[in-house]
Amino acid sequence: MRTSRLAASALLAVTTLALAAGTSEAAPAARPHAASKTAACSAAHTKLTVQNVSRPINHQLLTLTNTGSTKCDAVAHPYLGFGNDQSVTSVVEDSKPQAVVTLAPGESAYAGIALSAADGSAGHGRWARTLRVGLDGGSDPAGEVVNVPLPAGTWIDDSAAVTYWQADPADALVW
Incomplete structure (x- = not known):
């Protein structure tokens, strides 16, 4: 039973790392352009x-x-x-x-x-x-x-x- 818990934890860790890696690779493409500045009151x-x-x-x-x-x-x-x-x-x-x-x-x-x-x-x-x-x-x-x-x-x-x-x-x- 302990082995199955360790295997599940390891699988969860690997999945989390894989998702994080995929997210970090996609993040630069998803970044918005620099925010436009608000104009000064006129x-x-x-x-x-x-x-x-x-x-x-x-x-x-x-x-x-x-x-x-x-x-x-x-x-x-x-x-x-x-x-x-x-x-x-x-x-x-x-x-x-x-x-x-x-x-x-x-x-x-x-x-x-x-x-x-x-x-x-x-x-x-x-x-x-x-x-x-x-x-x-x-x-x-x-x-x-x-x-x-x-x-x-x-x-x-x-x-x-x-x-x-x-x-x-x-x-x-x-x-």
């Missing part, structure tokens, strides 16, 4: 909005919503300029997510905007009415610029900063 297929938030103080939430019919990537972070400012707002590097935020149609990504120093220590405070938002096109950072109206009473100073795109609005406002 101004033509998204909607941008800005809203005030109650916390943290001196912050707003920038929302990028995919209005297209296919997925898109909210690449890196938005490039912001307030009003006619020639410079682009600084970026909170610590907010960089582990992965690019991919948006299905109708989904949104979020970036937190720190408007001014809470203690008033930063210089050049001023009112802002519009926000220029540059979307990172992957190979063409800030290639597309969209003008977005700001909520009334938006006060900024030289400490203004923006986060990377986040999948959750709460994550965008942590910084």
Whole structure:
């Protein structure tokens, strides 16, 4: 009886090895081609909005919503300029997510905007009415610029900063 069990185990092992060998030989032919990359979100297929938030103080939430019919990537972070400012707002590097935020149609990504120093220590405070938002096109950072109206009473100073795109609005406002 022991001999028949050993023979059955050996037969099972040989069969398993033969199947595995056959599978491994067939695997390269069955491999799909390299996955195509998801395109970066573009101004033509998204909607941008800005809203005030109650916390943290001196912050707003920038929302990028995919209005297209296919997925898109909210690449890196938005490039912001307030009003006619020639410079682009600084970026909170610590907010960089582990992965690019991919948006299905109708989904949104979020970036937190720190408007001014809470203690008033930063210089050049001023009112802002519009926000220029540059979307990172992957190979063409800030290639597309969209003008977005700001909520009334938006006060900024030289400490203004923006986060990377986040999948959750709460994550965008942590910084």
